[in-house]
């Protein structure tokens with residue numbers, strides 16, 4: 001099976017990594033729309049237009065399933081992608097499930113578009129209507145991660161400001177592809193809080209959607225993976241390699 005995974009940039013590699021570990025026999029094509037990032041500050045109509053183009057391109061390349069690793073696309077444009085004709089798995093229901101399993105009150109962090117859509121709050125309330133949810137847009141986090149500023153005083157101060165008025169939470173749901181890379185400073189800013197992201201739960205959903213048998217051993221991924229980017233291939237190789245923990249081969253620059 002060929003599984004297409006797409007995101008606005010390289011942050012979705014955090015989801016790809018989890019998928020490769022769970023499904024080491026499958027082939028993956030990862031598409032990062034680095035030319036148009038960020039999506040999180042754009043309107044739902046624009047995000048949907050971009051996302052449909054990415055989905056169409058991956059389908060032309062023969063993918064059997066689309067995984068929308070981008071939280072912003074999953075929040076505002078999943079229906080548009082789902083009309084393309086192949087099964088689609090987004091990250092919102094998976095993330096909500098992981099957060100509810102961890103326990104409330106839940107703090108949800110995401111881009112402006114994701115938080116404004118209310119998608120996470122709706123998904124969490126659908127699972128447990130009595131759970132308290134506090135949502136917060138954190139627009140500075142994506143540029144910090146893109147700059148590689150994931151540790152130290154600056155991201156820690158930003159994290160403290162964002163979390164300072166969030167209200168008491170037991171679980172922090174990282175509702176954006178980039179935020180798992182800030183896990184360290186977020187944990188420092190919210191000691192004792194459980195931090196969850198959607199990656200593992202998305203892998204569960206992909207296993208369920210495909211009927212494939214997932215591996216439960218977190219060994220080395222042996223899947224063959226191609227990488228497509230719409231700009232800045234060298235930057236993607238450098239930063240993406242850090243996320244994946246190995247050098248990225250097969251990176252192709254495309255125009256969609």
Ligand code: DGL
Pocket residue numbers: 007008009011012037038039040041069070071072073111114142175176177178
């Ligand atoms: N991939 C986006 C998300 O998960 C974050 C980056 C962006 O704003 O494009 O919401």
